[in-house]
Amino acid sequence: VAFTQPSTDWHLKENGREHHTSKFSGDELIVRRGQAFTITFSGTEKPDQNLIFIVETGPKPSKAAKTLATFGISSTASTEGWGAVLQSSSSNSFSISISSPHNAVIGRYKLSVQNTAGGSSSTANIGTFVLLFNPWSSGDDVFMPSKDECEEYVLEEFGIIFAGNKNHISSFGWNFGQFQGGILDVCLSIMDRSLYYRQDPVTDVSHRNDPKYLGRVLSAMVNANDDQGVVLGNWSGSYEGGKNPTSWTGSGEILQSWKKSGFKPVRYGQCWVFAAVLTTVLRCLGIPTRTITNFSSAHDADGNLRVDEFYDADGNHLERGADSVWNFHVWNESWFTRRDLGPSYSGWQILDATPQEESGGIYQCGPASRNAIKEGEVDLEYDGPFVFAEVNADCMYWNYDPATGKKTLIFSKSTEIGEFISTKAVGRDDRVDVTKDYKYEEGSRMERDTFKKARKKLGLEDKFDPTAPTPEEIEQKPDISGKFKVAGSLEVGKDLNLLLVLENLQSDAKTVNVNMTAWSTLYTRKPIREIWKDSMSVTLSPKEVKQFPIKIKYNDYQQQLTTDKTIQVTAICHVEDGVQVLVQRNVALDNPAIDIQVLGEAKVNKEVDVEVVFTNPIDTEVMNCVLQVEGSDLLTGILELRIPPLKANEKSSTKFKLIPSEAGTKHLLVNFSCDKFADIKTFKTVNVIN
Numbered sequence: 001v002a003f004t005q006p007s008t009d010w011h012l013k014e015n016g017r018e019h020h021t022s023k024f025s026g027d028e029l030i031v032r033r034g035q036a037f038t039i040t041f042s043g044t045e046k047p048d049q050n051l052i053f054i055v056e057t058g059p060k061p062s063k064a065a066k067t068l069a070t071f072g073i074s075s076t077a078s079t080e081g082w083g084a085v086l087q088s089s090s091s092n093s094f095s096i097s098i099s100s101p102h103n104a105v106i107g108r109y110k111l112s113v114q115n116t117a118g119g120s121s122s123t124a125n126i127g128t129f130v131l132l133f134n135p136w137s138s139g140d141d142v143f144m145p146s147k148d149e150c151e152e153y154v155l156e157e158f159g160i161i162f163a164g165n166k167n168h169i170s171s172f173g174w175n176f177g178q179f180q181g182g183i184l185d186v187c188l189s190i191m192d193r194s195l196y197y198r199q200d201p202v203t204d205v206s207h208r209n210d211p212k213y214l215g216r217v218l219s220a221m222v223n224a225n226d227d228q229g230v231v232l233g234n235w236s237g238s239y240e241g242g243k244n245p246t247s248w249t250g251s252g253e254i255l256q257s258w259k260k261s262g263f264k265p266v267r268y269g270q271c272w273v274f275a276a277v278l279t280t281v282l283r284c285l286g287i288p289t290r291t292i293t294n295f296s297s298a299h300d301a302d303g304n305l306r307v308d309e310f311y312d313a314d315g316n317h318l319e320r321g322a323d324s325v326w327n328f329h330v331w332n333e334s335w336f337t338r339r340d341l342g343p344s345y346s347g348w349q350i351l352d353a354t355p356q357e358e359s360g361g362i363y364q365c366g367p368a369s370r371n372a373i374k375e376g377e378v379d380l381e382y383d384g385p386f387v388f389a390e391v392n393a394d395c396m397y398w399n400y401d402p403a404t405g406k407k408t409l410i411f412s413k414s415t416e417i418g419e420f421i422s423t424k425a426v427g428r429d430d431r432v433d434v435t436k437d438y439k440y441e442e443g444s445r446m447e448r449d450t451f452k453k454a455r456k457k458l459g460l461e462d463k464f465d466p467t468a469p470t471p472e473e474i475e476q477k478p479d480i481s482g483k484f485k486v487a488g489s490l491e492v493g494k495d496l497n498l499l500l501v502l503e504n505l506q507s508d509a510k511t512v513n514v515n516m517t518a519w520s521t522l523y524t525r526k527p528i529r530e531i532w533k534d535s536m537s538v539t540l541s542p543k544e545v546k547q548f549p550i551k552i553k554y555n556d557y558q559q560q561l562t563t564d565k566t567i568q569v570t571a572i573c574h575v576e577d578g579v580q581v582l583v584q585r586n587v588a589l590d591n592p593a594i595d596i597q598v599l600g601e602a603k604v605n606k607e608v609d610v611e612v613v614f615t616n617p618i619d620t621e622v623m624n625c626v627l628q629v630e631g632s633d634l635l636t637g638i639l640e641l642r643i644p645p646l647k648a649n650e651k652s653s654t655k656f657k658l659i660p661s662e663a664g665t666k667h668l669l670v671n672f673s674c675d676k677f678a679d680i681k682t683f684k685t686v687n688v689i690n
Contacts, residue, residue: 006041006042006043006044006124007041007042007043008039008040008041008126008127009039009040009041009042010029010039010127010129011029011037011038011039011040012027012029014038015029015031015037015038016030018035018037019031019032019035019037019134020032020136020150020154020155021132023155023157023179023662024179024184025179025180025181026181026184028128028129028130029127029129029130030129030130030132030184031100031129031130031131031132032131032132032133032134032136032137032286033100033101033102033103033104033106033131033132033133033134033137033140034099034100034101034102034103034104034134034137034139034140035099035100035134035136035137036077036085036097036098036099037097037098037099037129038087038095038096038097038098039095039096039098039126040093040094040095040096041093041094041095041096042092042093043092043093044092044093044094045089045091045092045094046086046089046094047073047086047089047094047096048117049072049073050115050116050117051072051073051113051114051115052070052071052072052113052114052115052116053070053071053072053073053082053084053098053111053112053113053114054068054069054070054110054111054112054113054114054123055068055069055082055098055100055109055110055111056068056069056109056110057105057107057108057109057110057131057205058105058107058201058202058205058206059201059202059205060201060202062202065202065203065205065206066104066105066206066209067105067202067205067206069081069082070114071083071084072084073085073086073096077097077099078099080101081101082098082099082100082101082104083098083099084096084097084098084099085097085099100131102134102137102139102140103139103140103141103209104131104209105131105205105206105208105209106131106132106133106208106209106214106285106286107130107131107188107191107205107208108128108129108130108131108188109128109129109130109131110125110127110128111125111126111127111128111129112124112125112126113126130184130188132285132286133211133285133286133287134286135150135153135154135286135287135288135335136150141210141211141336141337141339142211142286142287142288142334142335142336143337144288144335146426148426148427149288149335149426150288151426151427152290152424152426152427153283153288153289153290153335153426154283154286154287154288154289155283156176156283157175157176157177157178157179157632157633158173158174158175158176158631158632158666158667158683159173159174159176159276159279159290159291159424160172160173160174160424160429160431161173161174161272161275161276161291161293161330162293162328162330162422162423162431163272163293163328163330163523163588164327164328164588165295165296165327165328165566165586165587165588166295166296166327166419166420167486167585167586167587167588168490168587168588168590169295169420169422169431170588170590171431172681172683173249173667173669173681173682173683174249174250174251174272174276174291174669175249175250175251175252175630175631175632175667175669176250176251176276176279176280176283177250177251177252177280177632178251178280178281178283178284179284179632180252180632182256182259183252183255183256183280183284184284185259186255186256186258186259187255187280187281187284187285189259189263190218190221190222190229190230190281191204191208191214191217191218191221193221193227193228193229193263194217194218194220194221194227195220195226195227195362196217204217211287211334211336212336212338212340212349212367214285214287215282215287215334215336215349215351215366215367216351216364216366216367216382217364218278218281218282218351218353219278219332219351219352219353219364219365219366220353220362220363220364222274222277222278222281222353223269223274223353223354223355223363224265224355225355225362225363226362226363227362228263228264228265229265230254230255230258230265230266230277231254231258231265231266231268231269231273231274231277232265232266232267232268232269233268233269233270233274233354233355234267234268234269234270235270235522235524235526237522237526237528237562239267239268241267242266242267242268243266243267243268244268244563244678244679245268245269245270245272245273246270246563246564246678246679247563247628247671247673247678247679248269248273248276249628249630249638249669249671249681250276250630250638250669251276251277251279251280252280252630252637253630253637253638254266254269254273254277255277255280255281270354270522270523271326271328271329271330271331271354272291272293272330274330274352274353274354274355275291275292275330275331275332275352275353275354276291276330277353278332278351278353279291279332282332282334282351287334287335287336288334288335288336289332289333289334289335289351290332290333290423290424291330291331291332291423291424292330292331292332292333292350292421292422292423292434293328293329293330293421293422293423294328294329294330294331294390294391294418294419294421294438295327295328295418295419295420295421295422296325296326296327296328296416296417296418296419297325297326297327297328297329297390297391297417297418298323298324298325298326298389298390298391298392298393298395298417298418299322299323299324299325299326299329299356299357299390299524300323300385300386300389300390300393301321301322301323301324301357302322302323303385303386303389303458304458304460305385305388305389305392305393305394305451305454305455305458305460306323306393306394306395306396307323307324307325307389307393307394307395307396307417308321308323308396308397308398309323309324309325309395309396309397309398310398310399310400310407311397311398311399311400311410311570311572311582312399312400312401312402313399313401313515313572313574314515314517314533314535314572315515315516315517315533315570315571315572315582316517316519316527316530316570317519317525317527317568317570317584318400318402319526319527320400324524324525324526325395325416325417325525326523326524326525327523327524327525327566327586327588328523329354329390330354331350331351331352331353331354331365331366331390332350332351332352332353332366333348333349333350333351333370333423334348334349334351334367335347335348335349336349336367338367338369340381341369341372341380341381344371345369345371345372345377345380346369347369347370347371348370348437349366349367349368349369349370350365350366350367350368350369350370350373350387351365351366351367352365352366352383352387353365356386357386359382359383359386365382365383365386365387366382366383366387367382368380368381368382368383368384368387370437370438372384373387373388373391373438373439374437374438374439374440374450375450375453376388376449376450376451376452376453376454376457377453377457378454378457378458379457385454385458388454390417390418391417391418391421391438391439392417392418392439392450392451392454393417394412394413394414394417394451395412395413395414395416395417396409396412397409397410397411397412397413397582398410399572399580399582408580410579410580410581410582411478411581411582414442414448414451415442415443418435418438418439419435420433420435421433421434421435421437421438422434429685476579477579478505478575478578478579478581479504479505479506479510479575479578479579480502480503480504480505480506480510480512480540480573480575480578480581481502481503481505481581482500482501482502482503482571482573482581482583483500483501483583483585484498484499484500484501484550484569484571484583484584484585485498485499485501485547486498486499486585486587487499487549490587490588490589490590491589491590491591491592491617492554492561492565492589492590492591492592492676492677493554493592493617493618493676493677494554494617495551495552495553495554496551496552496554496557496567496587496589497549497550497551498549498550498551498552498569498585498587499547499548499549499550500514500516500547500548500550500571500583501545501546501547501548502514502538502540502545502546502548502573503540503543503544503545503546504540504541504542504543504544504545505543506542506543507542507543508542509539509540509541509542510539510540510575510576510578511537511538511539511575511576512537512538512539512540512573512574512575512576513535513536513537513573513574513576514535514536514537514538514548514571514572514573514574515533515535515571515572515574516532516533516534516535516536516550516569516570516571516572517530517532517533517569517570518530518531518532518533518552518557518567518568518569518570519531519567519568519570520557520560520561520562520566520567521562521564521566521567521568521586522562522564522566523564523566525566525568525586527568528560528562529560530560531552531556531557531560531567532552532556532557534550536548550569552567552569554618558676561589563678563679564588565588565589565590565591565678566586566587566588566589567586567587567589568584568585568586568587569584569585569586569587570582570583570584571583571584591677591678591679591680591681592614592615592617592677592680593680593682594612594613594614594670594672594680594682595612595613595614595682596610596611596612596613596668596670596682596683596684597610597611597613597684598610598658598668598684598686599611599655601689602634602658602660602666602686602687602688602689603660603688603689603690604660604661604662604663604688604689604690605659605660605661606659606660607657607658607659608657608658608659608660609655609656609657610629610655610656610657610658610668611653611654611655612627612629612653612654612655612656612670612672613651613652613653613654614646614651614652614672614680615649615650615651615652616646616647616648616649616650616651616652617649618648618649618676619648619649620648620676621645621646621647621648622645622646622674622675622676622677623645623674623675624645624673624674624675625642625643625644625645625646625652625672625673625674626640626641626642626643626672626673626674627640627641627642627643627654627670627671627672628640628641628670628671628672628673629641629656629668629669629670629671630668630669631658631666631667631668631669631686632666632667633660633661633662633664633666633688634658634660634661634666634667634668634686634688635658635659639656641654641656646674658686660686660688662688663688663689663690664687664688665685665686665687665688666685666686666687666688667683667684667685667686668683668684668686669681669682669683670682670683670684
């Protein structure tokens with residue numbers, strides 16, 4: 001039978017529907033492993049036993065590396081490797097069903113057919129297809145039993161990322177856009193540009209059947225460190241020569257620019273950008289993934305499960321030592337089995353693409369099993385100690401005198417770190433708290449026992465505790481206590497009103513000298529500019545509680561504020577003949593509101609008007625106003641609209657048109673910026689009908 005160059009019908013629609021890949025655009029077949037797909041050859045008669053199909057991927061395909069398979073047409077589907085079964089045939093066409101193993105290498109494959117009729121052999125190239133992970137299939141390492149969770153963690157292109165701080169959680173939308181045109185190709189390029197691939201392409205490709213391997217490789221590739229990866233981090237507070245990390249609203253623009261520029265790292269990212277881009281890449285490849293926000297997140301640089309913060313006598317937060325506590329930090333969880341650790345460590349795995357500490361010589365982090373972290377099993381692969389510290393480290397606050405180099409412990413806290421660990425709900429735009437999946441209840445015996453177990457595994461036992469304070473550093477009981485309370489609204493454009501509440505814990509009067517500072521900071525609590533300072537001397541009668549109002553005017557902080565809109569207020573209280581007391585509060589300000597309305601019904605392929613309304617809340621003019629809009633299936637790319645300056649308290653209304661391309665629940669993301677307000681974000685759910 002002559003099987004020369006038949007025409008091939010890849011059944012893109014039917015296969016796409018069966019394999020949950022119909023959201024990808026383009027004319028290449030995209031299927032998931034461990035599940036059969038159908039193709040039809042026409043212009044040729046029924047095949048005979050001499051036809052051999054060949055699938056191959058990677059630079060040097062071989063059967064040993066499982067990157068090459070050859071198979072004939074058999075009567076029953078193969079349960080082990082690759083196979084083909086004849087489905088139907090007529091005089092000039094036939095259809096076959098090709099199945100792949102559950103643990104096949106993922107990536108782009110070339111399909112060809114060899115015909116060995118009558119002693120001679122000829123090979124016809126049929127074309128290429130892409131094979132992905134299959135969370136819908138029970139044999140796959142990424143199998144996720146809940147269909148709703150598969151929908152959310154693989155197919156959903158919209159996400160919500162939580163930010164702010166533990167006293168004031170805020171959130172913003174993100175367009176993951178994993179099915180946008182060209183994104184799958186960028187994801188495949190990312191794998192081929194990793195250090196692992198450059199060092200040994202054959203071995204790297206043969207490991208691409210393993211989600212824990214790919215998760216680790218991609219956590220390294222999403223940051224630019226070591227390998228000219230996708231996003232360059234910048235935590236300086238100055239973003240010249242690139243985009244401010246707070247200005248992005250989706251991953252598509254970042255991934256496309258990386259490829260367009262000839263794979264030069266995109267400037268700039270901070271933690272949520274790394275996490276969002278990694279979510280896009282992993283969802284695109286079929287690994288269920290979500291973003292996680294940890295509030296009061298420890299960055300323990302020296303691996304002693306403790307972070308140290310230093311303050312001078314005036315209350316300035318000093319950048320000393322490599323440890324830090326971030327108001328929040330965003331990482332990823334991906335869902336897969338851990339054959340290397342055993343069944344109790346399967347499920348959600350922590351991956352972190354933010355370049356914080358090296359692991360195995362490069363900036364990568366994870367996968368760390370979430371169950372292992374909860375149980376203090378920090379010796380299990382990968383990066384357990386770092387992740388455990390992010391949610392569990394103890395916090396030590398020191399007074400440091402730069403002149404003498406003397407440090408004095410002010411107080412320590414073991415319940416400060418790792419609070420309100422948050423992620424978006426499945427199928428809803430709500431916050432879900434997953435703190436209890438990371439640790440036992442703060443202060444409970446189980447929690448302290450787990451902490452001790454982790455210390456022991458790291459060789460930090462108490463009999464020799466290199467981090468234990470020396471006798472002169474032991475905490476002394478303070479005579480007074482203090483806290484900052486917020487009075488009034490926390491909004492950019494308004495004055496910031498706080499109350500410093502001091503309480504005398506003793507039954508004799510106390511004189512206290514209070515030095516106060518306010519600094520604008522990044523969300524990592526890195527101090528950027530001083531906003532305000534003041535000092536006062538107060539006398540507290542026995543057991544007295546006194547409140548001192550503090551006002552920081554908008555005009556005083558407006559120039560100094562970072563785009564993270566965070567201010568750290570500190571009071572260091574020197575009690576005469578007593579111990580000093582540190583009072584601090586991190587304040588996250590909200591931007592003013594912006595409103596979106598969809599005017600009319602949103603229908604597939606029909607124009608619909610959208611109106612965005614913003615009122616300038618301050619009594620000065622705002623200029624350089626730009627509105628940025630994006631949303632998968634609602635518009636292609638990013639729409640950028642310039643808006644004329646707005647006078648004090650003036651309201652602006654901007655209209656634009658959308659042409660939705662697909663029915664269902666979609667999300668429109670809007671980002672408004674001007675010279676006085678950076679990145680005012682909101683999103684709107686749009687229900688598109690056919």
